[in-house]
Amino acid sequence: MKKGIAEVPGILCGTAFAGIKRTEKPTNRPDILVVVTEKSSEFAAVFTRNDVKAAPVRVSMEVRGKVSGIVANSGNANACTGKRGLSDAYEMSKLTSQLTGKGKFLVASTGVIGEPLPMDKVRKGIAEAVSNLGEARGEEPARAIMTTDTFPKTSFKEGNGFVVGGIAKGAGMIDPSMATMLSFVATDADVPKELLERALSEAVDVSFNSITVDGDMSTNDCVFLLSTGKSGVKVDERNYGEFRDLLTKVLEDLAYQIVKDGEGATKVAKIVVEKARTKEQAKKVSRKIALSPLVKTALFGCDPNWGRIAAAAGAALAGVDEEKLEIYIGNYLLFKGERASYREEDVYRYMKENKEIEIRVVLNQGNESFKYLTCDFSYDYVRINAEYRT
Amino acid sequence: MKKGIAEVPGILCGTAFAGIKRTEKPTNRPDILVVVTEKSSEFAAVFTRNDVKAAPVRVSMEVRGKVSGIVANSGNANACTGKRGLSDAYEMSKLTSQLTGKGKFLVASTGVIGEPLPMDKVRKGIAEAVSNLGEARGEEPARAIMTTDTFPKTSFKEGNGFVVGGIAKGAGMIDPSMATMLSFVATDADVPKELLERALSEAVDVSFNSITVDGDMSTNDCVFLLSTGKSGVKVDERNYGEFRDLLTKVLEDLAYQIVKDGEGATKVAKIVVEKARTKEQAKKVSRKIALSPLVKTALFGCDPNWGRIAAAAGAALAGVDEEKLEIYIGNYLLFKGERASYREEDVYRYMKENKEIEIRVVLNQGNESFKYLTCDFSYDYVRINAEYRT
Numbered sequence: 055m056k057k058g059i060a061e062v063p064g065i066l067c068g069t070a071f072a073g074i075k076r077t078e079k080p081t082n083r084p085d086i087l088v089v090v091t092e093k094s095s096e097f098a099a100v101f102t103r104n105d106v107k108a109a110p111v112r113v114s115m116e117v118r119g120k121v122s123g124i125v126a127n128s129g130n131a132n133a134c135t136g137k138r139g140l141s142d143a144y145e146m147s148k149l150t151s152q153l154t155g156k157g158k159f160l161v162a163s164t165g166v167i168g169e170p171l172p173m174d175k176v177r178k179g180i181a182e183a184v185s186n187l188g189e190a191r192g193e194e195p196a197r198a199i200m201t202t203d204t205f206p207k208t209s210f211k212e213g214n215g216f217v218v219g220g221i222a223k224g225a226g227m228i229d230p231s232m233a234t235m236l237s238f239v240a241t242d243a244d245v246p247k248e249l250l251e252r253a254l255s256e257a258v259d260v261s262f263n264s265i266t267v268d269g270d271m272s273t274n275d276c277v278f279l280l281s282t283g284k285s286g287v288k289v290d291e292r293n294y295g296e297f298r299d300l301l302t303k304v305l306e307d308l309a310y311q312i313v314k315d316g317e318g319a320t321k322v323a324k325i326v327v328e329k330a331r332t333k334e335q336a337k338k339v340s341r342k343i344a345l346s347p348l349v350k351t352a353l354f355g356c357d358p359n360w361g362r363i364a365a366a367a368g369a370a371l372a373g374v375d376e377e378k379l380e381i382y383i384g385n386y387l388l389f390k391g392e393r394a395s396y397r398e399e400d401v402y403r404y405m406k407e408n409k410e411i412e413i414r415v416v417l418n419q420g421n422e423s424f425k426y427l428t429c430d431f432s433y434d435y436v437r438i439n440a441e442y443r444t
Numbered sequence: 445m446k447k448g449i450a451e452v453p454g455i456l457c458g459t460a461f462a463g464i465k466r467t468e469k470p471t472n473r474p475d476i477l478v479v480v481t482e483k484s485s486e487f488a489a490v491f492t493r494n495d496v497k498a499a500p501v502r503v504s505m506e507v508r509g510k511v512s513g514i515v516a517n518s519g520n521a522n523a524c525t526g527k528r529g530l531s532d533a534y535e536m537s538k539l540t541s542q543l544t545g546k547g548k549f550l551v552a553s554t555g556v557i558g559e560p561l562p563m564d565k566v567r568k569g570i571a572e573a574v575s576n577l578g579e580a581r582g583e584e585p586a587r588a589i590m591t592t593d594t595f596p597k598t599s600f601k602e603g604n605g606f607v608v609g610g611i612a613k614g615a616g617m618i619d620p621s622m623a624t625m626l627s628f629v630a631t632d633a634d635v636p637k638e639l640l641e642r643a644l645s646e647a648v649d650v651s652f653n654s655i656t657v658d659g660d661m662s663t664n665d666c667v668f669l670l671s672t673g674k675s676g677v678k679v680d681e682r683n684y685g686e687f688r689d690l691l692t693k694v695l696e697d698l699a700y701q702i703v704k705d706g707e708g709a710t711k712v713a714k715i716v717v718e719k720a721r722t723k724e725q726a727k728k729v730s731r732k733i734a735l736s737p738l739v740k741t742a743l744f745g746c747d748p749n750w751g752r753i754a755a756a757a758g759a760a761l762a763g764v765d766e767e768k769l770e771i772y773i774g775n776y777l778l779f780k781g782e783r784a785s786y787r788e789e790d791v792y793r794y795m796k797e798n799k800e801i802e803i804r805v806v807l808n809q810g811n812e813s814f815k816y817l818t819c820d821f822s823y824d825y826v827r828i829n830a831e832y833r834t
Contacts, residue, residue, distance in 0.1 A: 104759025106766045133755050134766065136782030167751025168783045273755050341594050347737070355830030361557025364524050365663050368496025376496045376524065392526030406448055432830075436823050439738055440745030 055192040058208030059089060059309050060253035062219040062240040064282025065139030066090045069186040070180025074172060075165060086179035087126045087198035088150055090187055091239060094120040094157045094281045095246045098254040100262075102275035108133035109143040110161040111276060119354035124238055124278055127176060128199050130165040131234060133273040149177060153184040160278050164201055164223060164234040167273060175190070184324050198222035198237055202438060209307035212301040215287040220304050224312030234274040235262065237308055243297055244283035249290070253298040254279045263307035264301030264337075265313050265427045277305075313427045323411045325426040328418045329407045335372045336424035339415060342370035343426070350431030353411060358401035360388040366383040367415055378418040383411065445582040448598030449479060452609040452630040454672025456480045459588040462569025464562060465519030467557060476569035477516045477588035478540055479628060480577055483512040484547045485670045486637045488644040489611055490652075492665035498523035499533040500551040501666060512546035514628055514668055515539075517566060520555040520611070521624060523663040527652040528651060532561045543574040550668050554591055554613060554624040557663060586611035588644050589626055592828065599697035603690040605677040607631035610694050618701035624664040625652065627698055634673035635685055639680070643688040644669045651695035654727075655703050656734050656818045667695075703817045708824030711743050713801045715816040720807045725762045726814035729805060732760035733816070740821030743801060748791035752776040757805055768808040773801065 060067040069084035097120070109132045125146050132139050143161050150159045163171070183190075190198070196206035203223050210219040220239030245253070258277060258337050279301070288314045289297045312323050325344045330336035343349055346366040352359040367374050367381075383390040384404040385397050405411055450457040459474035482822040487510070491501050495790050522529050533551050540549045553561070573580075580588070585700040586596035593613050610629030635643070648667060667758045669691070679687045704712050715734045722725035733739055736756040750771045757764050757771075771779040773792040776786050795801055 060578055104755065104758040105761060105764040106754050106769075131751075134751060134779060134782065138768075138782070167755065168779065170783075178778075193618060273758060302799075347825075351826055353827065356674035357830070361524060364496050365494065365557065368494040368663060369495060371495060374495040375455065377526075389524065390560070392528070431826060433823055433826050435737075436744065436821060436826055439741035440747070440822075 056208050057219055058192060058196055058221045059211035059219050059238055059240050060191045060195055061210055061218055064092045065189040065240050066092070066188045067195040068183035068185070069190040070179040070182035072175040072177055074127055083200060084194070084198040085129045086125055086176070086183045087195050088123065088183040088187065089195065090154055090156065090178060091282050092284070093282065095282050096245060096250055097121045097160065097281070098250040098279045099160065099256050099278040100254060102210070102272055104273050106134065106273050108141045108163060108274040109139035110163045111274060112148060112277065113143040114139060114160045114162065117158055117160055117315055119158070121158045122151065122154065124160045124162065125150040125180060126162040126178065126199055126236065128164050128167055128201055130163060130171050131167045131274050131309030132163040132171050133167045138170055142173055145173065146176060146180065147411045149180055150184065153181055162274070162276055164199060164236055164274055167301055169402055175201040190205050196223065199223040200315060201234070202361065205315060207311040209304045209313070211300050211303050213296060216241055216285040218300050222308040222312060224315065227259050235274045235312065236275070237262065237277045238304070238368055239278070239304060240280040240282060241299070241301070242282050242285040243287050243289045245281040245289040245297065249294055250279060250281055251292070253301050254317055256298055257302040257305045260302060261309040261397070264425060265309045299364050310427060313429050316429035318432040319429035319440045320432055321409055321411055321430045323353055323430070325327055325414055325428060326412065326423065328371040328414065328416045328423045329420060330424070331373070332420040333418035333422045333424060335417070336422050338370045338372040338418070339367050339374060340426040341367050341377045343413065343415065344428035346432055350428065353430035354432045356402055356405035358383050358388060358398060358405060363413060363415065364389060374417060375419060380416040382414040382417065388427055446598050447600035447609055448582060448586055448611045449609050449628055449630050450581045450585055451537065451600055452607055452672065453632040455630050455676030456481045456482070456577045458573035458575070458577040459580040459584055460569040460572035464565055464659070466724070467577045469565065473590060474584070474588040475517055475519045477585050478513065478570060478577065479585065480513040480544055480546065480681040481670055481672050482674070484512050485513045485672050486635060487550065487671070488640040488641050488669045489668040490644060490648050490696045492662055494663050496524065496663050498664040499525055499529035500553045502530060503533040503537060503663060504550045504552065504666065507550055508549055509548070511548045511550055511670070511688070512541065512544065514552065515548045515570060516589055516626065517593055518567070520559055520561050521557045521664050522553040522561050525558065526562055528560055533564055535563065536570065539570055540574065543571055550631040552626050552666055553665070554589060554626055554664055560734060572759040574807045578635055586613065589613040592707060595639060595705060596697055597701040597705070599694045601690050601693050603686060606631060608690050610698055612698040612702060613622065625702065626665070627667045627695070628654065629668070629691070629694060630670040630672060631691070632675040633677050633679050635671040635679040635687065638768045639684055640669060640671055643684070643691050645690055646690040647695045650692060650822045651699040654815060655679045655699045656701040656731065678768060689718065700817060702820050704741050706819035707824040707828045709819035710822055711799055711801055711819070713743055713803055713818050713821045714803065715818060716804045718804065718813045719810060720814070721763070721810040723812045723814060725807070727811050728760045728762040729757050730763060730805070730814045730816040732756050734818035737821055739819065743820035744822045746792055746795035748773050748778060748788060748795060750790050753805065754779060760772060764807060765809060770806040770808065772804040774778065800822045
């Protein structure tokens, strides 16, 4: 069994199949998830920056103090649903508090935009999920939040006396596609609010925010982090770094799984920009390359088309100096101020035979670096997204 | 015969087939274009903002004073070609001056990045094009700069005593794909340098720069505007507006043709954002929608998926207020703070039966508007760009 959020001491999960999604295909994948903490817990959260925020995001953003857990559904995003959407999101949160006899609940939704939630089904689903709290283990909580995901995403790491475990869902190409990205993570370390927020912010920056998730976040994106404190290990300035690093590993693991499961993706590419003047420059350049449809289609075609990489690097408008620029795919140097000497078929073979491709862009302007993860752009991406919904 | 730049009095065009492109397919489309003005002319130019600028762009940016015309090639972008590339671009310009016995020439290239120009072929081609100056009429000059274009792009408009005529090439999805966009335009009006530059800048803003061309301009993009003065009509502050408006019409016409010929495109979509607080807000929102792969794939699938439009509008981070937001496709109101009442199949039919789709987003926050043109995202886009080059 792959461990996830349910294996963090102090966490209990329940799921239910409520039949929320408008679909002709029968599915017995659950679509309601309730995550409960034994005792009320400190939490930290990161939300989409989109001006159009889904109702559950707006409700969760208002939550202050400690929480008793999370209630989430897939199959319907409860976004662009006006006042009714807000009241439905509030009800999901309140109903879970009542049924569990606990405190406040964060709420999250993912799925189709613009349809009202079928609240009859949602209410029954929440009641059922609460009634089987503790039964959803391993990958089961992650399965409840899947949409076009092809596999459940979980991660679990052990630190010095405490653990961090989490689940995530993501589909589409995340950033440009604005598909929803959700991630729920918990630790049994006892982390004060301020450190919890700082750790989440720092860990998100180099994980979810470097898989082209930021910028174009969807209406529903959110990352919730709960601290149950059940291990009794307190996190303070002394061991903060250790906690943040473990959290980062879990988020990086989940972020990697999201990219790997990108809609229609056949390859994961790591875009590493090195020797930049500033971290900001490295980030801008790696992000621009990671977002380029021409680079992504070349990845799909296993075409070592470094000209597209050079053009994307320059299009970041971050002060790239062509004369100093070096571009590598795998270990092959393709460009160094001008075309390097390499055999096209060698690089083609590297791209063909590997599922994970490294593109390394060396700016030779300083000592900073940044890494973005992206996936290729395939026929299946178009098929998945061009199909008529009903 | 469709008129273009060659029909502007004072302009002579010659073309040649030099066989520049590395291709197995034989082609008799010309790949060298020489545009000559009878007398040396004022000019204005707009160049790519990309940090990685092709050699011909760098050479043309240095040109001061009057010019005698333009020399251009397709099949090779002469980009990322180091010092040799710069010297090749200089040579193209100088050779054309020598062979025509005229003054300075602007230079432009489009095609594959990173390969040195086959200068033996280029020299012969320029000589041939100069020897047949005046013979290339109508669409022929535009054919010489085509790459993956499927049709030549020309436009010609008559004003009050003067004309504006031009050609363009563009492929890929322009902005995100960083395919090269070239446009050469001439007028027989006598326009002083300062007004020529102002008019070009203003006209480009609402034409080429509102088809998602700006931001991610390629290594090679440029727009050249020549004023032959042959009509004898002088443009000054009095009739400046008339000249700029005619120029704008020509550039809008060419820009429209570029979008229509987007790689794999089956539809053109006009993204109109209205009642914005500022022009800047309207532009940001329309651009974000125009760039969204999810909106573009929905266009391909004729899916009236207004949720993706709302999410993209919010992702522009331009202060869109969901409660005031209205979204139309064609004449159908789909969203007004929440889902409007419409029949999905009506909108589907509108999208299916029309090649030109209007998406109208009303912000209800002020009185400014902006319009972006975009195309859909199809299987063919992926096919065209994922194919291995050799």
